[in-house]
Amino acid sequence: xxxxxxxxxxxxxxxxxxxxxxxxxxxxxxxxxxxxxxxxxxxxxxxxxxxxxxxxxxxxxxxxxxxxxxxxxxxxxxxxxxxxxxxxxxxxxxxxxxxxxxxxxxxxxxxxxxxxxxxxxxxxxxxxxxxxxxxxxxxxxxxxxxxxxxxxxxxxxxxxxxxxxxxxxxxxxxxxxxxxxxxxxxxxxxxxxxxxxxxxxxxxxxxxxxxxxxxxxxxxxxxxxxxxxxxxxxxxxxxxxxxxxxxxxxxxxxxxxxxxxxxxxxxxxxxxxxxxxxxxxxxxxxxxxxxxxxxxxxxxxxxxxxxxxxxxxxxxxxxxxxxxxxxxxxxxxxxxxxxxxxxxx
Ligand SMILES: Nc1nc2c(ncn2[C@@H]2O[C@H](COP(=O)(O)OP(=O)(O)OP(=O)(O)O)[C@@H](O)[C@H]2O)c(=O)[nH]1
Ligand SMILES: [Zn+2]
Numbered sequence: 001x002x003x004x005x006x007x008x009x010x011x012x013x014x015x016x017x018x019x020x021x022x023x024x025x026x027x028x029x030x031x032x033x034x035x036x037x038x039x040x041x042x043x044x045x046x047x048x049x050x051x052x053x054x055x056x057x058x059x060x061x062x063x064x065x066x067x068x069x070x071x072x073x074x075x076x077x078x079x080x081x082x083x084x085x086x087x088x089x090x091x092x093x094x095x096x097x098x099x100x101x102x103x104x105x106x107x108x109x110x111x112x113x114x115x116x117x118x119x120x121x122x123x124x125x126x127x128x129x130x131x132x133x134x135x136x137x138x139x140x141x142x143x144x145x146x147x148x149x150x151x152x153x154x155x156x157x158x159x160x161x162x163x164x165x166x167x168x169x170x171x172x173x174x175x176x177x178x179x180x181x182x183x184x185x186x187x188x189x190x191x192x193x194x195x196x197x198x199x200x201x202x203x204x205x206x207x208x209x210x211x212x213x214x215x216x217x218x219x220x221x222x223x224x225x226x227x228x229x230x231x232x233x234x235x236x237x238x239x240x241x242x243x244x245x246x247x248x249x250x251x252x253x254x255x256x257x258x259x260x261x262x263x264x265x266x267x268x269x270x271x272x273x274x275x276x277x278x279x280x281x282x283x284x285x286x287x288x289x290x291x292x293x294x295x296x297x298x299x300x301x302x303x304x305x306x307x308x309x310x311x312x313x314x315x316x317x318x319x320x321x322x323x324x325x326x327x328x329x330x331x332x333x334x335x336x337x338x339x340x341x342x343x344x345x
Contacts, residue, residue, distance in 0.1 A: 002140050003122040003181070011037050013139035014118070016110030021046070022133040023115050026087040027125045031080040034129060043129040044104060045072040045083055048116050048273030051126065055086060057101045067120070067275045069112035071130065073102040087127030089271045090257055107132065114142035116273075121148050123248030126273040151286035151312070153177035154184070162187070166226035175287055182241030186287055189226065190234030196317045198235030199296040200225035201284045201305055204243040207252075214329035215256065221324055225299055228322075236291065238284050245269075246278030264336045276341060281305060285312030301343045 009028035050066030208218030244252025
């Protein structure tokens with residue numbers, strides 16, 4: 001409901017333990033909606049720290065996590081067009097920013113943090129006009145927002161035999177929660193043989209998986225995972241609906257536009273105001289345990305996947321490298337993964 005409202009450019013309110021915020025999303029608002037929401041033009045701008053640091057907003061923000069909340073004072077000249085330029089990095093290089101901007105204290109810190117998280121879940125830019133709101137307003141809570149990604153709420157919805165080109169003996173199992181927009185999928189390949197299954201956690205990548213994008217390694221990794229699992233006798237491919245490392249397709253494509261300007265995959269995420277990796281691998285652990293698997297051999301080059309799975313209660317008996325040949329378009333992306341996000345190549 002809240003995601004729907006934000007996409008339509010409607011204000012929402014979030015009631016946290018330390019206060020409530022009424023929020024109008026910058027991405028889908030317009031000057032008329034802003035005037036209706038904030039007739040006195042006093043609402044400060046809620047941004048994320050990554051975005052604020054990019055705008056050279058305040059020194060102390062450099063140290064904050066990229067997806068921490070920052071409140072920017074509403075200077076008289078900070079109109080809707082300026083707010084859009086602050087929210088959306090696509091014009092950063094073209095339009096030098098106005099300023100100076102000043103960060104102000106956030107009273108409703110829990111609601112502010114939840115708002116930044118909700119923007120990511122909704123696949124939108126993390127930027128809102130924010131007004132303090134009395135307790136009479138109908139508001140959602142941070143817990144309502146967290147429920148969207150609560151692995152414990154996942155359940156198996158249905159399962160069916162699904163022969164695929166790389167593995168004829170396969171079964172698809174679909175999972176969902178009441179809140180989450182997308183369904184996660186497991187593809188069970190082969191017959192259990194008493195050994196821990198060979199498992200691949202594949203995060204959705206529409207551009208790579210469906211269109212054959214050469215910018216990343218996802219498409220070839222998907223095909224190779226099915227082949228490797230099939231060849232190993234038995235195992236499980238989890239297809240996780242965590243497009244763009246959890247920021248959604250539109251935001252990933254915004255990150256690609258920044259990469260066209262020369263930023264790498266890490267800096268592009270930060271400039272947009274997101275963490276480098278927003279994925280929640282507790283979801284994968286929950287799926288495996290619903291499938292009765294508590295120990296796996298994991299196909300990955302990403303040590304964070306091993307750590308996250310183990311933290312969520314799944315033993316990783318072995319990490320099996322999953323390295324595919326580079327091409328001229330993804331060479332830099334793979335080098336960035338090696339040099340900046342700890343991937344082992
Ligand atoms: N935000 C963002 N996401 C990207 C980019 N390139 C690829 N992705 C996403 O990254 C995810 C792919 O990561 P994976 O291959 O599952 O995992 P990994 O962390 O690279 O680790 P491996 O298991 O070693 O492959 C998918 O959700 C892609 O959509 C990018 O430049 N920006
Ligand atoms: Zn990809």
